[in-house]
Amino acid sequence: xxxxxxxxxxxxxxxxxxxxxxxxxxxxxxxxxxxxxxxxxxxxxxxxxxxxxxxxxxxxxxxxxxxxxxxxxxxxxxxxxxxxxxxxxxxxxxxxxxxxxxxxxxxxxxxxxxxxxxxxxxxxxxxxxxxxxxxxxxxxxxxxxxxxxxxxxxxxxxxxxxxxxxxxxxxxxxxxxxxxxxxxxxxxxxxxxx
Numbered sequence: 001x002x003x004x005x006x007x008x009x010x011x012x013x014x015x016x017x018x019x020x021x022x023x024x025x026x027x028x029x030x031x032x033x034x035x036x037x038x039x040x041x042x043x044x045x046x047x048x049x050x051x052x053x054x055x056x057x058x059x060x061x062x063x064x065x066x067x068x069x070x071x072x073x074x075x076x077x078x079x080x081x082x083x084x085x086x087x088x089x090x091x092x093x094x095x096x097x098x099x100x101x102x103x104x105x106x107x108x109x110x111x112x113x114x115x116x117x118x119x120x121x122x123x124x125x126x127x128x129x130x131x132x133x134x135x136x137x138x139x140x141x142x143x144x145x146x147x148x149x150x151x152x153x154x155x156x157x158x159x160x161x162x163x164x165x166x167x168x169x170x171x172x173x174x175x176x177x178x179x180x181x182x183x184x185x186x187x188x189x190x191x192x193x194x
Contacts, residue, residue: 017042020087022059024111028083035083038072049156051114052149060114061090068096082107086115094124101130108139113146117153120182121160128178135185140192147190154190158183 017036024032048059064087076084081103088100101119104112116138119127147154161179165172174180 019048019059020061020064023048023061023087024058024083025054025056027054028079028111031077031080032083034076035080035087038074038076038084039066039087040070040072042066049114049118049153051146051153053111053114053146058111058114060118061087063092064088064090065092068093079109082109082112086112089115089119094127097124098127098130101127105131105134106137108142110142110146113143114150114153117146117157117186120179120186121157121164123164125178128182132178132182132185135182140189143186144189144192147186151190154186158187 017039020036020039021029021032042065044063044065046062046064048061050057050059052058066088068088068091085100085103089097089104091097091100097119101116105116116131120131161183164179165174165177169177
């Protein structure tokens with residue numbers, strides 16, 4: 001009898017919206033339940049990225065495929081809307097990701113850096129340009145705490161930045177490539193003494 005999990009076998013199970021409860025620390029579980037309750041079912045699955053927030057492992061979705069036109073319009077608190085926006089920064093549509101990034105980028109919740117930095121290692125250059133334009137709005141202590149707790153996540157993001165540069169932008173100097181400038185900002189922030 002094979003008892004390996006789907007993740008261990010490399011297969012992807014469809015994502016249940018309840019899986020999104022693991023995308024945030026347990027301290028906001030009730031707010032996450034409220035935020036997730038407005039989402040229609042997600043027809044696809046994916047392998048999440050694991051990061052540490054407040055000494056807990058959370059799972060950032062790789063992608064979500066919710067039909068945003070059918071998101072239930074309900075009263076949500078500010079925190080609940082920000083949680084929902086974090087989830088939607090993982091949406092398959094780059095415009096949806098960018099719109100929801102704009103909603104959370106200046107928030108100082110301890111889980112927000114995971115969602116912002118995850119976008120740095122992706123392919124939509126306009127999103128990286130938005131991050132760079134808003135670096136002054138980030139709360140340095142929140143990002144530093146996150147980065148110090150997740151050096152592997154930052155290293156993996158750096159590998160993705162290098163890979164995109166090597167494949168598509170190699171003719172540009174690294175200083176002219178927005179992803180390297182933002183990555184440098186985060187690496188410097190992580191290296192600062194408290």
